[in-house]
Amino acid sequence: MNAPSVAKALARADSQAKVVRAACPHDCPDTCGMLVTVKDGVAVKIQGDPSMPFTEGTLCTKVAFYLERTYAPDRVLYPLRRTGPKGSGEFRRISWDEALDEIAARLKALAAENPETILPLSYAGTMGMVQYSSMDRRFFHRLGASILDRTLCSSAGKMGLKYTLGGSVGMDPERFVDSKLILLWGANPVVSNLHLWSRVQEAKRRGAKVVAIDPYRSLSAEKCSAHVAPLPGTDGALALAMMHVLVRDGLLDRDYIERHTVGFDALAERLKRYTPEWAAAVCDLPVAQIEALARDYGTLRPAAIRLNYGMQRHAGGGIAARTIACLPALVGAWRDPAGGIVLSTADFYGFDHATLERPELLGGRRPRVVNHAQLGDALTSAEPPVKAVIVYNNNPVAVCPDSEKVIAGFRREDLFCVVMDAFLTDTADYADLVLPATTQLEHYDVHKSYGHLYVLANNPAIAPLGESLPNSEVFRRLAARMGFEEPCFRDSDEDICRQALRSASPRMRGIAWEAVKESGWQRLSVPERFAPFAEGGFPTPSGKCEFYSEAMARAGLDPLPFYNPPAECATSNPALARRYPLAFLSPPARNFLNSSFANLKRFRDLEGEPRLDMHPEDAAARGIRDGDRVRVFNDRGAFTLRARVNGRPRRGVVVAPSVWWKKYSPDRGNANNVTSQRIADLGGGATYYDCLVEVERLA
Ligand SMILES: Nc1nc2c(c(=O)[nH]1)N[C@H]1C(S)=C(S)[C@@H](COP(=O)(O)OP(=O)(O)OC[C@H]3O[C@@H](n4cnc5c(=O)[nH]c(N)nc54)[C@H](O)[C@@H]3O)O[C@H]1N2
Numbered sequence: 075m076n077a078p079s080v081a082k083a084l085a086r087a088d089s090q091a092k093v094v095r096a097a098c099p100h101d102c103p104d105t106c107g108m109l110v111t112v113k114d115g116v117a118v119k120i121q122g123d124p125s126m127p128f129t130e131g132t133l134c135t136k137v138a139f140y141l142e143r144t145y146a147p148d149r150v151l152y153p154l155r156r157t158g159p160k161g162s163g164e165f166r167r168i169s170w171d172e173a174l175d176e177i178a179a180r181l182k183a184l185a186a187e188n189p190e191t192i193l194p195l196s197y198a199g200t201m202g203m204v205q206y207s208s209m210d211r212r213f214f215h216r217l218g219a220s221i222l223d224r225t226l227c228s229s230a231g232k233m234g235l236k237y238t239l240g241g242s243v244g245m246d247p248e249r250f251v252d253s254k255l256i257l258l259w260g261a262n263p264v265v266s267n268l269h270l271w272s273r274v275q276e277a278k279r280r281g282a283k284v285v286a287i288d289p290y291r292s293l294s295a296e297k298c299s300a301h302v303a304p305l306p307g308t309d310g311a312l313a314l315a316m317m318h319v320l321v322r323d324g325l326l327d328r329d330y331i332e333r334h335t336v337g338f339d340a341l342a343e344r345l346k347r348y349t350p351e352w353a354a355a356v357c358d359l360p361v362a363q364i365e366a367l368a369r370d371y372g373t374l375r376p377a378a379i380r381l382n383y384g385m386q387r388h389a390g391g392g393i394a395a396r397t398i399a400c401l402p403a404l405v406g407a408w409r410d411p412a413g414g415i416v417l418s419t420a421d422f423y424g425f426d427h428a429t430l431e432r433p434e435l436l437g438g439r440r441p442r443v444v445n446h447a448q449l450g451d452a453l454t455s456a457e458p459p460v461k462a463v464i465v466y467n468n469n470p471v472a473v474c475p476d477s478e479k480v481i482a483g484f485r486r487e488d489l490f491c492v493v494m495d496a497f498l499t500d501t502a503d504y505a506d507l508v509l510p511a512t513t514q515l516e517h518y519d520v521h522k523s524y525g526h527l528y529v530l531a532n533n534p535a536i537a538p539l540g541e542s543l544p545n546s547e548v549f550r551r552l553a554a555r556m557g558f559e560e561p562c563f564r565d566s567d568e569d570i571c572r573q574a575l576r577s578a579s580p581r582m583r584g585i586a587w588e589a590v591k592e593s594g595w596q597r598l599s600v601p602e603r604f605a606p607f608a609e610g611g612f613p614t615p616s617g618k619c620e621f622y623s624e625a626m627a628r629a630g631l632d633p634l635p636f637y638n639p640p641a642e643c644a645t646s647n648p649a650l651a652r653r654y655p656l657a658f659l660s661p662p663a664r665n666f667l668n669s670s671f672a673n674l675k676r677f678r679d680l681e682g683e684p685r686l687d688m689h690p691e692d693a694a695a696r697g698i699r700d701g702d703r704v705r706v707f708n709d710r711g712a713f714t715l716r717a718r719v720n721g722r723p724r725r726g727v728v729v730a731p732s733v734w735w736k737k738y739s740p741d742r743g744n745a746n747n748v749t750s751q752r753i754a755d756l757g758g759g760a761t762y763y764d765c766l767v768e769v770e771r772l773a
């Protein structure tokens with residue numbers, strides 16, 4: 075064909091193509107609107123929805139290639155039964171009937187004895203309400219299975235904010251464009267919150283000062299106006315000293331404090347001991363830097379804080395998040411839509427979780443609760459033992475801390491293990507049965523976000539590949555086999571979408587499934603220039619920002635902010651720190667999404683290989699040169715990677731961007747071979763970044 079006729083043919087084909095409105099399912103604050111072009115039943119193009127105000131037509135480097143994930147050659151397309159030993163990854167194809175019959179029979183037998191021996195293992199592989207937490211929750215509630223406390227990511231900080239602000243609420247991320255001071259506190263938006271980063275850059279162009287607070291010179295920190303690099307886990311001390319300066323120098327909004335906060339006098343008294351000199355020693359920062367940061371925070375208006383979860387993955391992470399969340403009320407930053415703090419916006423939504431999950435199906439039973447961050451212990455020493463796990467939306471062998479224990483659990487011959495996934499993950503290798511899961515292009519869902527204020531719909535663009543099924547359908551079919559007769563087990567996915575949005579919350583006014591499905595997205599019913607707490611109205615018991623928390627006092631906790639140090643550091647545990655002097659961080663890698671995408675060659679090639687960023691002095695002291703193979707180790711385990719002596723981490727800190735699959739890593743190890751199962755001070759949260767190690771050069 076000549077050029078004009080090719081163009082004509084394409085135009086004809088284009089006219090037959092349809093465009094489907096979808097939502098990115100990944101565990102990321104941006105929850106993007108997507109447009110999927112489908113021709114002859116095949117998805118041929120994916121793009122950011124240009125009409126969606128937060129997405130603005132752009133997708134990240136990962137999801138822009140989501141079609142490669144959906145059509146990946148290593149997709150699991152049929153139910154599989156393991157043929158080799160646990161961990162071998164050897165399987166043969168079986169039918170759905172064979173798989174489901176066997177699962178139902180095994181679960182029935184266990185439930186007849188004690189349903190608590192059954193444990194669901196799911197996390198955030200997809201964030202859609204249907205595939206994340208609906209039919210599955212109903213199923214396990216009805217069964218009376220052990221309850222999983224999903225603490226891997228955000229529980230500590232979430233709890234800290236709840237005590238202080240009343241929930242996962244905060245400033246509208248879209249308003250960062252108008253801020254004059256932005257603190258990126260334990261946040262690396264270039265990597266993990268791209269559409270906030272574009273707002274931060276715009277603010278910077280308009281003259282804002284942007285400060286990164288991070289022990290690591292991240293891709294974001296290197297583009298900021300200033301970089302403050304405290305020791306990991308010392309953020310609470312830094313915030314206390316900033317507050318000390320604000321009070322000492324009278325850089326306060328007395329009127330806001332008077333009207334919208336509780337406990338200022340007690341806080342001011344408490345702060346006397348937290349001088350900049352004290353914090354300088356704790357954080358290993360110059361006193362002048364702390365003074366300057368506090369002065370900027372007390373004088374530049376409006377001031378916005380983007381707090382992210384990195385800083386709360388420490389033993390003191392909950393209290394640290396609570397402490398930082400006190401800052402905006404002291405200076406009245408909440409008065410302006412472009413001032414305040416945001417860790418998560420999730421609690422602005424009023425989705426009907428009770429209807430989605432049906433806790434009443436427990437029928438008065440109160441099954442034991444298993445902390446996800448302590449899965450290794452649960453699988454190796456819980457009483458009664460865990461005898462069956464159903465894994466979906468989760469890759470625990472790669473992502474849970476203290477992997478050697480986790481793997482010891484998954485290796486147990488007497489553990490019945492089902493993994494539902496689109497890929498043969500590190501965890502799937504230990505499964506007795508693997509069930510093929512659909513990707514986001516193949517099922518319905520409805521989404522909220524923890525980084526903006528829109529509801530999104532996901533319409534299926536294509537039919538399920540192979541014999542893959544949505545999670546909801548697997549649990550629907552299992553429920554039928556188990557003889558669960560409650561009508562909720564027959565709800566369709568669209569029924570569930572409808573139920574999710576049925577809500578009395580005023581912010582959900584005018585939002586219904588049929589409309590969102592059509593438009594793809596809808597903003598919560600809040601003003602465009604939303605200043606949620608300009609006039610107070612915090613969702614705390616007092617309705618105010620609680621410097622003093624009565625609820626904490628009642629729970630036996632210190633009701634005022636205080637410094638809660640990491641468990642693994644020189645002051646908390648000097649003997650450990652002598653053996654393992656380096657603080658180990660394993661934050662998100664740019665081209666992976668937790669462990670998702672890490673099986674796909676494109677993204678592994680972009681990341682290169684597992685690497686350890688080091689400070690030159692720490693490297694030199696160990697005879698390590700750039701490019702050397704090194705071993706990271708502590709009492710919990712060890713793994714191997716390539717040293718990059720690039721000065722990105724501050725002295726005393728080493729950083730391994732994560733989460734790599736073990737089977738694609740040297741010696742089949744990753745960061746979680748050294749992380750611990752210790753939980754944080756609040757919310758039972760995981761403490762991945764509270765971890766001391768030593769590093770040695772490999773010959
Ligand atoms: N590309 C990509 N995007 C992601 C993810 C991913 O894996 N890849 N993960 C998603 C998920 S699940 C989440 S929860 C979110 C947010 O995920 P977070 O884990 O909050 O990640 P980041 O925003 O990258 O911020 C982490 C930064 O915190 C720093 N940090 C670590 N410890 C401390 C500390 O003690 N104090 C301070 N001040 N800083 C510290 C790290 O050096 C790092 O630069 O990102 C999501 N987005």
Ligand SMILES: Nc1nc2c(c(=O)[nH]1)N[C@H]1C(S)=C(S)[C@@H](COP(=O)(O)OP(=O)(O)OC[C@H]3O[C@@H](n4cnc5c(=O)[nH]c(N)nc54)[C@H](O)[C@@H]3O)O[C@H]1N2
Nearest residue numbers: 197198199227466467468469473494511660668669670745
């Ligand atoms: N060392 C270290 N460990 C970490 C972190 C860290 O920073 N450092 N980050 C932690 C954080 S913040 C988080 S949130 C957790 C994340 O832990 P997880 O939520 O387990 O996230 P992923 O590793 O992405 O694994 C999700 C799996 O779900 C699958 N999946 C996706 N969609 C579906 C679906 O519709 N159905 C089914 N059945 N499966 C699906 C994906 O293919 C993938 O294998 O990891 C934690 N682990």
Ligand SMILES: [Mo]
Nearest residue numbers: 101226227228
């Ligand atoms: Mo997370």
